[in-house]
Amino acid sequence: MAQLPPSLQDLVNRFQQAQSQLQSVQLRKQQYEAELRDVEKALSELEKLAADAKVFKSVGSFLLQTTRDAAMQELKERKELLELHIKTLSRQESMLREQLDKLRDDINKELARIRGGGGAAPAPGGAEAKGGA
8 A cells, every 4th residue: 555645644643633632622521521410419419408417528538527518619619610621621622623624624635636636645545544534
């Protein structure tokens, strides 16, 4: 199998790198969303308790007693931080998707140029580049 032209190989490499970044962003976002659901559930349960109820929080391998209000405040702050992280990751995800779309178009244009210019790239190499796009 012949090697891809450097211009096409560069585009394919950039596409693969952007795909990897997108997967990483999506994974982190999913982890934050799962933690956010846990925080929201804990807040919901704390709201059901009386103000003077005994509440414990996990700190490392210990359970420490705290007040209901202090626990709720801590969870609300964590919730805000998680929501901010999720919003930031959503923007990164959107930008990466746009970048992938542009790179996909660039790869397809380069493939069309190569095929139109005498078929310098064999079909199997072109199929691999297209399949990765």
